[in-house]
Amino acid sequence: MADTTTAYAQSDPHHVRAVEYTGPASKRIVTGYGFWIFILSDMVMFSAFFAAYAVLLGQTAGGPSGAQLFDLPNVAIETGFLLASSFTCGLATIAADARNKFWFQIAMAITCLFGLAFLTIEGREFASLVARGAGPTRSAFLSAFFTLVGCHGLHVSGGILWLLTMMAQVFAKGFRADIQRRILCFALFWHALDIIWIAVFTVVYLLGSAA
Amino acid sequence: MTNGHHEIDHNIDIAPGDEHFEGGIGERVLGYLTGLGLAILLTATSFFVAGTDLVWQPSIPVALVVLAIAQMGVHLVFFLHLTTGADNTNNVLALAFGVLIVMLVIGGSLWIMANLNHNMMPMDQLMQMQR
Numbered sequence: 001m002a003d004t005t006t007a008y009a010q011s012d013p014h015h016v017r018a019v020e021y022t023g024p025a026s027k028r029i030v031t032g033y034g035f036w037i038f039i040l041s042d043m044v045m046f047s048a049f050f051a052a053y054a055v056l057l058g059q060t061a062g063g064p065s066g067a068q069l070f071d072l073p074n075v076a077i078e079t080g081f082l083l084a085s086s087f088t089c090g091l092a093t094i095a096a097d098a099r100n101k102f103w104f105q106i107a108m109a110i111t112c113l114f115g116l117a118f119l120t121i122e123g124r125e126f127a128s129l130v131a132r133g134a135g136p137t138r139s140a141f142l143s144a145f146f147t148l149v150g151c152h153g154l155h156v157s158g159g160i161l162w163l164l165t166m167m168a169q170v171f172a173k174g175f176r177a178d179i180q181r182r183i184l185c186f187a188l189f190w191h192a193l194d195i196i197w198i199a200v201f202t203v204v205y206l207l208g209s210a211a
Numbered sequence: 212m213t214n215g216h217h218e219i220d221h222n223i224d225i226a227p228g229d230e231h232f233e234g235g236i237g238e239r240v241l242g243y244l245t246g247l248g249l250a251i252l253l254t255a256t257s258f259f260v261a262g263t264d265l266v267w268q269p270s271i272p273v274a275l276v277v278l279a280i281a282q283m284g285v286h287l288v289f290f291l292h293l294t295t296g297a298d299n300t301n302n303v304l305a306l307a308f309g310v311l312i313v314m315l316v317i318g319g320s321l322w323i324m325a326n327l328n329h330n331m332m333p334m335d336q337l338m339q340m341q342r
Contacts, residue, residue: 022223025223025224028226028229029224029225029226031226032226032227032228032229033224033226033227033301033302033305035227036227036228036302036305036306037305040305040306040308040309041309043309043313044309044312044313044316047312047313047316047317048316048320050317051316051317051319051320051321052320054317054320054321055320055321055324072258072261072262076254076258079254079258080251080254083247083250083251083254084247086286086290087243087244087246087247087290090243090246090290091240091243093228094236094239094240094243098236184226184228184229187228188227188228188291191228191286191290191291192291194286194290195283195286195287198254198279198282198283198286199279199283201254201257202257202275202276202278202279203279206257206258206261206275207272207275207276209261210261210271210272
């Protein structure tokens with residue numbers, strides 16, 4: 001034992017490696033890291049849709065372009081709702097860490113409402129585009145638009161189902177360690193969706209209506 | 212530290228999204244408020260820049276991309292608590308690899324398709340040849 005300790009110290013005389021081996025990582029770290037990898041792969045999938053949108057931006061087949069279709073004030077309100085929901089999701093994380101059921105449920109409920117407001121605005125935008133004859137079948141540009149933005153909307157819808165599940169699980173089972181891990185993963189997912197939305201509103205709406 | 216992050220040590224890894232914090236709940240809320248404020252500022256600037264005539268027009272797309280990347284950074288730091296600390300190395304390296312793949316997919320697609328468009332005959336002429 002003493003030999004290995006001495007050998008270790010000599011192999012790292014300046015203490016570059018600050019800690020010695022402390023055993024396997026805790027389950028919270030393993031779960032969170034695995035979910036982080038999933039989120040990154042999800043972002044890679046989104047990057048393919050972004051690439052398709054960027055390539056097809058000009059392919060309107062004689063149909064309406066982004067500048068004629070997009071309603072930027074509407075998108076700004078949508079962005080505000082999703083950003084606010086990301087913030088309240090963070091507050092829910094803090095409440096979960098403090099094991100405060102009341103504030104956790106309040107913050108999650110507000111997150112849910114903001115998410116639903118976001119989806120409502122997006123749904124109305126899609127409905128109005130289709131009603132104006134600018135549905136996904138109109139041009140390659142609109143196919144790419146509906147695929148990219150719709151895929152993000154589907155993620156948000158799935159996130160809301162997950163959010164409601166977490167509220168129910170905390171209500172029924174309390175802040176057990178496994179429930180805390182699921183809350184961690186949910187928070188990662190929800191914040192990641194907001195990061196993807198930054199790319200969506202910049203590339204699709206702001207750059208798309210400039211082009 | 213009684214916030215449910217069990218036996219967190221400064222030198223051991225922490226889960227992505229978890230926060231190293233000795234402070235109380237108030238300070239953590241303040242961290243999220245800072246992030247929210249910066250994000251609102253950057254978003255508002257983006258929407259303002261997109262519609263303004265005050266700046267040189269060709270600079271607008273570049274400005275929008277820079278603002279978006281800055282806001283992503285704000286979200287990563289203040290909401291996902293990604294830091295440069297030793298406990299976050301694994302999380303940051305995974306992110307770096309993800310960013311590399313994203314850049315390859317988007318940049319590669321744009322590059323290839325721009326070349327293809329440049330080298331191909333316009334579609335209407337192509338259609339006429341096939342008749």
